[in-house]
Amino acid sequence: MPAIRPSSKRKAPPDGFSDIEEDLLVFGNKMKDAQNTPTDNIPKHQAQWPIFQISHQRSRYIYELYYEKEAISKKLYEWLLKNGYADAMLIAKWKKQGYEKLCCLRCVQTKETNFNSTCICRVPKAGLKDGQDVQCVSCGCRGCASSD
Amino acid sequence: MLKSTYKPSPGALQPLPPGWTEHKAPTGHTYYYHADTKESTYKRPGAPPSFVPQQPPPINLSDPNVANAFMAQYNAPPLQQHGRGGFGGRGGFQNRPRPQPTDKPRSKVAIPGHDPWILVYTKYGRRFAYNPAKNASYWRIPEKLMPAILELDQARIRRKAGLEDEEEEEEEEEGGGNQRRRRSEYEEVEVTDDEGDGDDDGEGHAKRQRTEEPGADGPVEFTEADIAAQLAAMGADYGDEEMGSDEDWEGEGADPPFSDEDARALFKDLLDDFKINPYSSWEKLMEEGKIIDDARYTVLNTTKARKDAWEEWTRVKILERKAQRATEEKKDPRIPYLAFLQDKATPKLYWPEFRRKYKKEGPMKDPKLADKDRERWYREHNNRLKLPQSTLKSDLKTLLASVPASALNNQSTPDHLPPHVLADLRYISLDPSIRDPFIEAYIQGLGPPPTAEEGGLEEDAATTKAREDRRKRERALQERERVVAEEKRRQEKRLQFERARLRDEERELERAMVVGKKGLQSQLAGERLAERMVIKKEAEDS
Ligand SMILES: [Zn+2]
Ligand SMILES: [Zn+2]
Numbered sequence: 186m187p188a189i190r191p192s193s194k195r196k197a198p199p200d201g202f203s204d205i206e207e208d209l210l211v212f213g214n215k216m217k218d219a220q221n222t223p224t225d226n227i228p229k230h231q232a233q234w235p236i237f238q239i240s241h242q243r244s245r246y247i248y249e250l251y252y253e254k255e256a257i258s259k260k261l262y263e264w265l266l267k268n269g270y271a272d273a274m275l276i277a278k279w280k281k282q283g284y285e286k287l288c289c290l291r292c293v294q295t296k297e298t299n300f301n302s303t304c305i306c307r308v309p310k311a312g313l314k315d316g317q318d319v320q321c322v323s324c325g326c327r328g329c330a331s332s333d
Numbered sequence: 334m335l336k337s338t339y340k341p342s343p344g345a346l347q348p349l350p351p352g353w354t355e356h357k358a359p360t361g362h363t364y365y366y367h368a369d370t371k372e373s374t375y376k377r378p379g380a381p382p383s384f385v386p387q388q389p390p391p392i393n394l395s396d397p398n399v400a401n402a403f404m405a406q407y408n409a410p411p412l413q414q415h416g417r418g419g420f421g422g423r424g425g426f427q428n429r430p431r432p433q434p435t436d437k438p439r440s441k442v443a444i445p446g447h448d449p450w451i452l453v454y455t456k457y458g459r460r461f462a463y464n465p466a467k468n469a470s471y472w473r474i475p476e477k478l479m480p481a482i483l484e485l486d487q488a489r490i491r492r493k494a495g496l497e498d499e500e501e502e503e504e505e506e507e508g509g510g511n512q513r514r515r516r517s518e519y520e521e522v523e524v525t526d527d528e529g530d531g532d533d534d535g536e537g538h539a540k541r542q543r544t545e546e547p548g549a550d551g552p553v554e555f556t557e558a559d560i561a562a563q564l565a566a567m568g569a570d571y572g573d574e575e576m577g578s579d580e581d582w583e584g585e586g587a588d589p590p591f592s593d594e595d596a597r598a599l600f601k602d603l604l605d606d607f608k609i610n611p612y613s614s615w616e617k618l619m620e621e622g623k624i625i626d627d628a629r630y631t632v633l634n635t636t637k638a639r640k641d642a643w644e645e646w647t648r649v650k651i652l653e654r655k656a657q658r659a660t661e662e663k664k665d666p667r668i669p670y671l672a673f674l675q676d677k678a679t680p681k682l683y684w685p686e687f688r689r690k691y692k693k694e695g696p697m698k699d700p701k702l703a704d705k706d707r708e709r710w711y712r713e714h715n716n717r718l719k720l721p722q723s724t725l726k727s728d729l730k731t732l733l734a735s736v737p738a739s740a741l742n743n744q745s746t747p748d749h750l751p752p753h754v755l756a757d758l759r760y761i762s763l764d765p766s767i768r769d770p771f772i773e774a775y776i777q778g779l780g781p782p783p784t785a786e787e788g789g790l791e792e793d794a795a796t797t798k799a800r801e802d803r804r805k806r807e808r809a810l811q812e813r814e815r816v817v818a819e820e821k822r823r824q825e826k827r828l829q830f831e832r833a834r835l836r837d838e839e840r841e842l843e844r845a846m847v848v849g850k851k852g853l854q855s856q857l858a859g860e861r862l863a864e865r866m867v868i869k870k871e872a873e874d875s
Contacts, residue, residue, distance in 0.1 A: 203748060
C-alpha cells in the first residue's frame with residue numbers, strides 16, 4: 186500500500202485526471218477517516234482492516250478504469266500508480282488467472298498467515314463447509330477466490 | 334364496451350375539437366391525443382357519449398400509446414368497494430389483455446377458536462367463511478364467528494398501522510403446488526389448497542376487506558371439490574360490475590409495465606439528467622444517493638439490473654467523450670496550446686526563454702501552428718493577465734454570450750465547452766479556480782437547448798428518434814406513476830373505510846355485551862337475548 190505523495194512534491198497530473206479527481210478525493214477522505222478512527226476497542230489484528238479495504242477499493246477503481254473501461258490514458262494510469270493512488274503489486278496479481286479478485290497481498294504471502302498456508306479467504310466457497318463464514322485475519326476479507 | 338362491434342359510418346364522424354389529433358397505433362387501433370394536456374383516449378373527443386370507436390379484440394397493450402389510451406378509460410375511481418388493487422408499481426397496464434372477471438380463492442385464515450372454520454379470501458378481495466368439515470361456505474359470516482374475525486381484522490389493522498415489517502413474514506408452505514414467496518404488503522399470496530390447519534394468522538391481508546356482497550341475501554354452499562369453479566362462476570355473475578373498474582389488472586406474474594429495453598433507457602436518461610460522471614464509481618453513486626428518489630430509479634427493480642445499466646451507460650459515455658475530445662483537439666490545435674499556456678505561461682519568462690524551456694512539449698511543436706502565432710498568443714496572454722479580474726470576467730462573459738444556444742445551454746457541462754470557447758484567449762485569462770465556478774453559474778442561468786424546430790437546426794434522424802423515444806418512455810412512466818398514485822389513494826380510502834367499519838362493529842359488540850350484562854339484572858332482557866341466540870342458531874343451521 187504505497188502512500189499518496191503530497192501534491193506539493195509531484196508533477197501536475199496528466200489529462201483526464203479531472204474526470205476522476207472527485208472520486209479520488211472521496212477515497213482520500215475515507216482513508217483519512219479510517220486512519221483517524223481510534224482503534225482502542227478493536228482487536229489489534231482488525232485495526233488495519235478498513236485501511237486495507239479502502240486501499241483495495243481505490244486500486245480496483247483505477248484498475249477498472251484502465252483495464253476494463255479503457256477510460257483513462259496510460260500516462261494517467263502510470264502517474265496514478267507512481268503517486269500511490271493504486272497498488273501496482275496488487276493490480277499485477279489481478280491480471281493473473283486465479284487472482285482476479287485477490288483482496289490483498291498479505292493473503293497470498295504464506296508465512297504471515299496464522300495457518301502457515303494461503304489465507305482462508307482464498308479458499309473457494311465450494312471448498313468450504315456449507316454456510317461456513319470466513320473472515321481472514323489480515324484484511325477482513327470474507328472470500329476472494331476467483332470462482333466465487 | 335371494449336368488445337363493441339358497433340361500427341360507425343365514417344360520415345358520422347364529427348370534426349375533432351381543437352388540440353386533438355387522431356393517431357393510429359401500430360396495432361391498428363385509432364386513438365386520440367391532445368398535445369397540450371397530454372391526454373390520450375380511445376374515445377373520439379367531442380363525440381356523443383354513446384359513440385365508441387371500433388375496438389377489435391384482443392387489444393395489444395404493448396404499445397404505450399394504446400395502453401395509455403386504454404387506461405384513460407378507467408380513470409374514474411371505482412364506485413364499489415370490493416376488489417384488490419394491483420398496487421406496487423407493476424400495474425401491468427401493458428401487454429395484458431383484460432382478464433375475465435373470474436374470482437377464485439387466493440388465501441385463507443384459520444378462524445381462531447372455531448376449528449375447523451376458515452376464512453377464505455378471494456382474488457377480488459371478497460371473503461367468505463368456510464367449514465371444511467361440513468363442506469359449507471357462507472358469504473354472510475355466521476354471527477358466532479364474528480368476534481374472532483373481528484379480532485383478526487383488528488390485529489391486521491394494527492399491523493398495518495404500526496408494524497409494517499411484520500408483513501414480510503412468509504406464509505407457511507402448503508401442499509406441493511404452492512411456491513413460497515416473499516410477501517410484501519401489496520403482493521398477493523396465492524393459496525390454492527383449501528385445507529386449513531390453523532397456523533395462518535392472516536397476515537398480509539391488509540388490503541383486502543369484506544364488502545357488501547351481492548350474494549349476501551342467502552348463504553351459498555360449495556362442495557370442497559369445486560369450490561374454485563363455483564367461485565369462478567360467481568365471479569362471472571358479477572362480471573358487469575367488475576368491468577366498470579380498473580381493478581385487478583394484475584395477475585400472477587404480471588409483465589413489468591416497461592420492456593426491459595425501455596426500463597434500461599429510462600434509467601440511463603436518469604444518469605444523463607443528473608449529469609453523473611461516467612468516470613465515477615458505482616459505489617460513490619450509491620453512497621451519494623442522489624438518484625434514488627427519482628421515479629426512474631425503480632423502473633429497473635434489482636440492484637444488479639441497475640448496476641448493469643450503469644455499467645453500459647458509463648462505457649458508452651466514456652467512448653463518446655473520448656471521441657468528442659479527440660475531434661475537438663484535431664479540429665483546433667489552438668485548444669491544447671492555449672491550455673498549455675494557461676498552465677505554464679508566466680510574465681516572468683520572455684517568449685524565447687519560454688520556448689526554450691518547453692520546446693519538447695507537444696503543444697510547442699505541433700506543426701499545425703505557426704511559431705509566430707504561438708509567440709503572439711503568449712504575449713497577448715501575459716498582457717491580459719495584468720488586466721483587472723472584473724475586466725477578465727466581463728470579457729469571458731462576452732465570449733460565452735457569443736456562443737449560440739445550440740452549443741451552450743443549461744444542458745452543457747462546464748468540463749465540456751464548445752471549441753469556440755476553448756480556443757479563445759479570453760477563456761484562459763482567468764485562473765480555473767475562479768473561471769470554472771463562474772462558467773458553471775453562467776451555464777445554469779441559460780435556457781434549455783433549442784429544439785430542432787425553433788433552432789432551425791438540422792438534426793439527424795437518429796437524434797430526433799432518440800428524443801422521441803425518450804418522450805415516449807417518459808409518458809409511459811408518468812402514466813405508471815399516475816396509476817400507482819391513484820391506487821395508493823384508493824388503498825388509503827379502503828383502509829379508512831375498513832377502520833370505520835371495524836369501529837362500528839366494535840360498538841355493536843359493546844352494545845351486545847352491555848345488553849348481556851343487563852340481561853343478568855333483568856329477566857326480561859335476558860329472555861330476549863336468549864331468544865335472539867336461538868333464532869341466530871337456527872338461521873345458521875338451516
Ligand atoms: Zn481475501
Ligand atoms: Zn487479504
